[in-house]
Amino acid sequence: MPTAKLRVAICGGGIGGLALAVALSKYSDIQVDVYEAAGQFKEIGAGVMMWERTWKILDQLGLSEDLSKAADTPPNGFPGIGFDFRRADRETGFQFHMYNPPYGCIRFHRAHFLDVFVNHLPSGVAHFGKRLLSYEDRHSNSQVILKFADGSQGTCDLLVGCDGLKSTVRKQMYDQAPFKEPTLKIVAEPIWSGWVTYRALVPADRVRQANGGKETRTTTTPMMYCGKSKHIVSYPIFQGRIVNVVGLVFYPEGEGKTFDGPWVTECDGAEVIKHYVGWEQEVQDLLRHVDKAMLWAVHSLRPLPMYTSGRVALLGDAAHAMTPHQGAGAGQAIEDAYILAALLGEPSITALNLWKALSAYESIRLPFANRVLRESAVSGKMYEFNSIFQDNYTSLGPAIDAQWSWLWESTPEEEVERALKRMRGLGVKHKL
Template structure:
């Protein structure tokens, strides 16, 4: 087994990097240092759903109860509705065993919960990685502030614009979806008492609006997807006027209940939706990728962070089985082969889910769209939510051992 003197650098202190740090410390029992370019850990003021497949990992890591306390479990299954609020289908929200149910998390809260599980002395803020290279003496990293260091291995959890990705020979072009989202939160006390504490999606006119509870029901997250070429003309995100969001869903063609919710929006920001084609490799020698750096996907299946959490468990499981530092490249290869297949399917599925919500391509035929959404619920539960990242990695390890 790699020892406690094995030094691993995790680049990026987002939700993926922090979970990786927890898993590598607790499961692989190596020394981890997290390098984050920002001067403090943080996230945008919006929500994220922690799904059953990630909760299974967080449970094993001893973090699930903290996440649950900070988040909100909806009071029932979610709903997909047409623009007037007529039910199309209910949504998957729990695993088959009904052990784990979606948790809505305010992103800054999730960062706080995860960061509290990492030794603060091992987090280096204000460290923007500018170069990484594997040499005989170890993996050399250099930061914009002039700091240099050498590690036994490096994990790139540095997001969609990953610098580490270049060191594994991957340079994917970002692909714009043609959609941006307006994002933000609403204070739940301003909504009617009987406002459903569930996830709701309204779909119509090639756009969609989603809301779900956060923070024990004190807040509601909203995400409104609209067609736009704005992110192609400059930055990929920015502040937005509430009025422009309201205009996107104005008129009698939309449910009054949605308008009731939207009246309580005081602030919003816009965010362009980009992904990339699945990479052809995630590791080279003692350098590996994790989270969005490895598999940026559109948000329509709510799986980006959840996959980063699964990655963390798989990475730690393979690393734990490495006998020495010399075996880390093989551990990373194994991690890569197990994880890439799953996330490639979800990258594709997320594009497809977005096309369904917004009635694009063949889903302009709403009968087809609605049929696919209805069966999608069961697929999501069995194929996505029931996945056990630890078991899959352990099974693969046994197989690797048998054929080694």
Template sequence: MNSSKSALQISVVGGGIAGVALALDLCRHAHLEVKLFESAPAFGEVGAGVSFGANAVRAIEGLGIGAAYQAIADRTQAPWQDIWFEWRRGTDGGYLGSSIYEGVGQSSVHRADFLDVLATELPLGIAQFDKRAVSVEQSVGQRPRVTFSDGTCNECDVLIAADGIKSSIRDHVLSGLGAPLVAPRFSGTTAYRGMIDSETLRAAYRAQGIDEHLVNVPQMYLGLDGHILTFPVKQGRLINVVAFVSDRTHPNPKWPADKSWVKPTTQSEMLQAFSAWGDAVRVLLECIPHPTLWALHDLAELPGYVHGRVALIGDAAHAMLPHQGAGAGQGLEDAWLLARLLGDPQAVETAPEDLLKIYDAIRRPRACRVQRTSWEAGELYEFRDPVIGDHEPQLSSTLASRFDWVWGHDLHKDLEDARRLLNWKATPPAL
């Protein structure tokens, strides 16, 4: 434990959105010394568009990066601004319903753009690159020590692993808990991805007599063992398209260890996968000449995110399938709570192990539930829910409300609960 006159040294391993957002917030506190280690030569995100629900937007604002996000985020234009997605049959584009969250609706951004904006706000000297973590050592009550592939080491009071689904630090946490190691698992679902110039898509729809409304509002087309989502990025100039296909022939599907999770594919292969779907889908996919194919992996629910003074956040802790648009948001919720706890001056009088245990107790049940229901959402979209199947009235009513608990989560209650469990004094009101 540190004295009240000393600074807590915090090291964040992993320079994705959650890691950079956390480091950026922590840098604002005089009682913290922050370092960020990224394995790549520079910041960079894999993927294209990412959608944020209301809960994630609140976390973004709470982390002090709301203005940066709002400057580049895309939203559905009025009068559809409260719509998260419209749900449609893939076979004919028929309307099934909408998911609506008043005052927030759907919000999305290009991953790389968001990370670029955050990185420019990070103070000089905080980030170090080409630092791939390979091992961690810590003894009871002692500071953890992380070793990097270049032979250098770093000691700190608290080590935060934000290094993604392939985290090199997760094994240390699980081993410390006496739990079996957990590796990424292939879901059996692959996704064709592409970006379309929005005016190109409008012209293609007009030529085929298809309603341009499908470009204006985020869409989700549903079908047996497949679904397709679309939403705008790059200030509406591009439409992000993800077309999912699930192979259910094997109960425990495996992805070859020597095969990349992302690879180029052909338009003809993609069109063949959706050959039984309707014109709206066909024309949409015909506008993607060079798609990529992604193998979707997630993690089993972990028995703990913390061992000693080491904590997992984001995909390192709870990588999930993208079917609720919630994965990045859960990483931001992790970052928000940790930033509020570590950023409180009472943190220097608290054993780091105790603080991280409370983070785990608050965050893990919710993140695990979001993991589990993200898989269930994919089953629902692809008519494989064991109760609902393809029964349209029940499907429509379920889709209209099933995300409310994700979006409406009270982050401040989480913080109140954490402070109570830590026996901290109430925070004085801001002047």
């Protein structure tokens, strides 16, 4: 084995962190260590969705065959149903829009999705029970010192914070920013989006049995049930055996404020149903099968002004945690990983000129991911008739589609080429 030209420490073993580890494992001269605070890799939540753009990355990483086995409906290259949009907050609902992108909405049980990444990790990469307390970016000897809660330490040439919305890495990066802006600490703190979600899993057989043994829209199709200041997302996962249900309620007075109370709590089905009284029958038929749900206060980040500082970078939710309205959070983390790995894997990049790769990564990913972050919040308001289009269905439908324009305006391959070109054009050495 060649001597590692770079030692990369990944803090956080969620989807973004594991995607980066898998992508970097393609380069034999890069040493990768994944530090996970928990005792094993695990994902909170139930469903995760992908679009065509992300699927192409997963295919290039060599994961598509295994992920096809885990997908509810493996992509076949043709247009499919992204979401079926219905006006549902009335006794008689109706479809007002259908979003049909290439490949449709590719859906997974989140745990099964993560398992595919875990199974593609090289041995010896994962380190559990390693909760990062702080890091020290030592400019004098070109390395980063990692300090963990168990008293141990580690070293690396590059630390990548993949530690989520409440990122320890992001907090320290912004606390120690080389340019002291009074607002930086505030910008780096999570904010309440104004939405709460009720997340539940419903056995699809129960829904079918209640429908005389026949399939329903909720057991076969990604659905978006829309109402004023509320909506419900549902789609089948686990090869149609489970319906993932997410009910959302918007409190406009809370947007951008501090949430008063625990961010995640458990509740019963009655708590969910009370928010959707009077909605169309198929919504009632679905919700009455919800025995319990997890109530989440949906938090996100403001668009950040930087993703890198010195020998430290942010990735995924640590950089751009967003609302779930475009099903884009996991995909954007994977795109971060794809581009960062391509830059670090370039033969010319070493610990001495690492700044070039990080500068190019930030210049490409920061504006793109921040755009998706903003568009996601706008989409949620569209689904709830709180945008400038209100319930003008003729203009609202095309506007909803346009919110996803980032999916097709470029390709991940083009973004990598832009990043590589940007990196190769950097000639002045910066001090790390």
